Amino acid sequence: MAHGGATARRGGGATVAFPCPGCGTSRELELTTVAGASAAPSACRCGMLTTLRANALVDGAVVACPACGEAMLYQQKDFRQAVGCLVVLVAAVLAPFTWYLSLGVAALVDLLLYRLSGQVVICYRIPCKAHIRGVPAGPKVGAFDLSIHDYYRMLARREAAGLSGPDERTGPPLDARSHH
Secondary structure, three states, X not given: XXXXXXXXXXXXXXXXXXXXOOOOOEEEOOOHHHHXXXXXXXXXXXXXXXXXXXXXXXXXXXXXXXXXXXXXXXEEEOOOHHHHHHHXXXXXXHHHHHOOHHHHHHHHXXXXXXXXXXXXXXXXXXXXXXXXXXXXXXXXXXXXXXXHHHHHHHHHHHHHOOOOOOOOOOOOOXXXXXXX
């Protein structure tokens, strides 16, 4: 889910990875403008102009996506699954030569890397999928919820097909919001 390279910095090194909705390339966004009273425009290499939302941070915590303004966010460990899979793959290849001890070492290395990784807050909106690093999550930002993800995936498919979706004021299914 990570998008390569695009970061934004705010005082303590907070970052936002945001793919341009026009061309898909990642861009750098300034989080300092989010905390201020107004949003500052940011242009992509493709010429598309987007703005950061001024209400994305409340008391230093992320409560909405700074790129698109969506309030439905989730957090997860900022751990690249490919790294974990590579560690296990190397251990599996070496297993017959190490009397399978490499599998146990790989599990410990994988656990250590996972524990050392920080948190990342991610926007549920399919075209956005902004990754916000270095900023604490707001009180309503929970773990990944498949029903909310499916709701936004359905909306993206309907939009791609040129169909209208449900009334935007209703949001995801009530049971999906109830635990946040």
